[in-house]
Amino acid sequence: MKLVDSHAHIYSEEFKDDQPAAVAKAREAGVEKIYMPNIDHTSIDAMLETEAAFPGTCIPMMGLHPTYVKKDFERELYLVEEWLNKREFAAVGECGIDLYWDKTFLPQQQEALKVQLELAKKHKLPIVLxxxxxxxxxxxxxxxxxxxxxxxxxxxxxxxxxxxxKVKELNFLMGIGGVATFKNGGLDKVLPHVSLNDLVLETDCPYLAPVPHRGKRNEPAYIPLVLKRVAELMQKTEEEVAEITTINALNLFKL
Structure with a gap:
């Protein structure tokens, strides 16, 4: 089965000691593409170094993560725009709004998202929210x-x-990850009622590892665990889930 991890911070510090092994393990698990969301200016070098180390497998996006939106967010966005003008990226992201940790910068987060939505339109790129x-x-x-x-x-x-x-009405996809495997994750009430055409698989590694690895470092090799749970909840075969979610991701991210 060909699989895609549509959202993985494989360039992060958590992989500094074994990144090549983690990528090799992912490939062995059938994961052929790993899409990497950017965080802010501090993550760009590590992300692009990862792309250079694993060309065609680890593919970067460019954006400003909402929890890194502070008073200087405009300077960060100028850098995002500069990079988007300079070379190809798979998407604008990761961007959006986060009200879990801190609501102090909500107006700035909203402004940063508006700017990045316009950048996605200008560069004809998908956006990851x-x-x-x-x-x-x-x-x-x-x-x-x-x-x-x-x-x-x-x-x-x-x-x-x-x-x-509402996501479907917008013509957007839903990224489904380790939360699908959590006992109280809530996706058991959603996935039986949606179409596979509206889904992509992701890990968000190193965060949100699926059961039975919950609480430990997540990695792209765990995509099959998410796949298995999605197939169970949607009463589909794993092969069907793999095929359709992979097509969805590749169609969206086509460079």
Whole structure:
């Protein structure tokens, strides 16, 4: 089975001691592409070094993560735009709104998301959205910017069936990861009612490792565990889930 990890911070510090082994393990598990979301200016070098080490496998995006939006966010966004003008990236991201840790910079997060939505349209790229405790706030801005050309992923989707329907209405995909395997993750109430055509698989490594690795470092090699749970909940074969979610990801991210 050919698999895609549509969201992985494989360049992060957590992989500094065994990154080549982690990528090799992912390939052995059938993961052929690993899409890497950017965080801010401090993560760019490590991300691009990872791309250079594993060309064609580890593929970068460019964006500003909402929890790194501070008073100097405009300077960060100038850098994002500079990079998007300079070379190809698979997507704009990871960006969005995060109200879990801190609501202090909500206005700045909203402004940063608006700017990145426009950059996605300008560069004809998909956008990868972070919506932790902020689905409604993020949805509102994306819906306002949707002119028929915007595509992307609501990454780490763990919302309600109603929210899933809203994502579909926007012509966006839902990124499904380790939360699908959690006992109280809530996706058991959503996945039986959505279409495979609306999903991509992800790890968000090193975070949110699926059961039975919950609480430990996540990695792209665990995508088959997410796949297995999605197949169970949707009453599909693992082969069907693999084929359709991989096609969805490759179609979205085509460079």
């Amino acid at each position: 972070h919506t932790r405790d902020s689905f409604d706030e993020t949805y509102e801005l994306v819906a306002a910017a949707q002119d028929g050309t915007l595509r992307g992923i609501f990454h780490c989707f763990s919302g309600t069936p109603e929210q899933a329907a």
